[in-house]
Amino acid sequence: MPVVIEADTGDAPVRAIFSTREGGVSTGGHASLNLGSASGDRPDAVRANREALARAAGFDPVRAVVLAQVHGAAVVTVGPDGGAGTFTGSLEGVAECDAAVTRSPGVALLAMGADCPVISMWSDDGAVVAAVHAGWRGIVEGVIAAGVEATGARPATLHAAVGPHVGPCCYPVDEGLRKVMARAHGADVVSGDAVDLGLACRRALEQEGLAPERIHVQDACTACAQARFFSYRRDGAATGRQAAVVWIEDGT
Numbered sequence: 058m059p060v061v062i063e064a065d066t067g068d069a070p071v072r073a074i075f076s077t078r079e080g081g082v083s084t085g086g087h088a089s090l091n092l093g094s095a096s097g098d099r100p101d102a103v104r105a106n107r108e109a110l111a112r113a114a115g116f117d118p119v120r121a122v123v124l125a126q127v128h129g130a131a132v133v134t135v136g137p138d139g140g141a142g143t144f145t146g147s148l149e150g151v152a153e154c155d156a157a158v159t160r161s162p163g164v165a166l167l168a169m170g171a172d173c174p175v176i177s178m179w180s181d182d183g184a185v186v187a188a189v190h191a192g193w194r195g196i197v198e199g200v201i202a203a204g205v206e207a208t209g210a211r212p213a214t215l216h217a218a219v220g221p222h223v224g225p226c227c228y229p230v231d232e233g234l235r236k237v238m239a240r241a242h243g244a245d246v247v248s249g250d251a252v253d254l255g256l257a258c259r260r261a262l263e264q265e266g267l268a269p270e271r272i273h274v275q276d277a278c279t280a281c282a283q284a285r286f287f288s289y290r291r292d293g294a295a296t297g298r299q300a301a302v303v304w305i306e307d308g309t
């Protein structure tokens with residue numbers, strides 16, 4: 058049974074969850090709830106994991122959408138057909154983008170990561186949701202601003218949940234990136250030789266007009282919590298992917 062972390066969406070008719078690595082069928086470095094198709098896992102295992110997650114969490118796997126992430130700032134808007142079977146069929150996702158937005162109830166959006174923050178956003182009224190993959194490159198290129206803008210909602214009406222990601226305890230980066238991050242998001246996103254990606258996401262969301270109390274950042278470090286999360290920094294390329302999943306509840 059897939060183990061997930063549920064974000065508090067209050068009264069909004071929206072669900073937002075974060076998957077963990079627990080409760081799937083993959084083995085080795087992909088053990089066990091790997092949702093990604095691009096890191097060498099067996100396609101039948103990825104398919105089984107995705108179907109199990111959809112069943113456990115209660116979203117429609119046929120219309121679910123995976124972003125084909127490229128560490129950029131492009132956003133796609135997804136219609137009522139969603140991924141049209143790609144989630145468990147071709148496993149190919151929808152388009153090369155790092156953020157997706159939908160206004161269609163029942164269409165689940167998945168952003169995947171193995172250290173990178175993945176972000177779910179939704180409006181008070183549940184009219185629109187967004188999923189964003191916000192690695193350092195995407196953050197620098199403005200993927201968070203692009204995602205907020207693509208919702209078409211007033212930023213003051215938006216909520217955001219930032220998923221488990223590599224913490225500053227495990228994320229030393231070169232001086233150039235530290236400078237870029239500090240300039241863009243404040244000196245305190247840098248501590249020692251490390252960058253706090255979760256705090257950088259929070260700052261970027263605040264800069265777009267989201268209220269601080271509407272932004273929730275998971276503080277678990279993917280690299281420290283080996284039993285719970287996949288981590289590229291810890292395990293290298295042949296590791297799995299966890300996801301942020303967000304969807305508007307289908308009232309029918």
Ligand SMILES: [Zn+2]
Pocket residue numbers: 223224225226227278279280281282
């Ligand atoms: Zn850590």
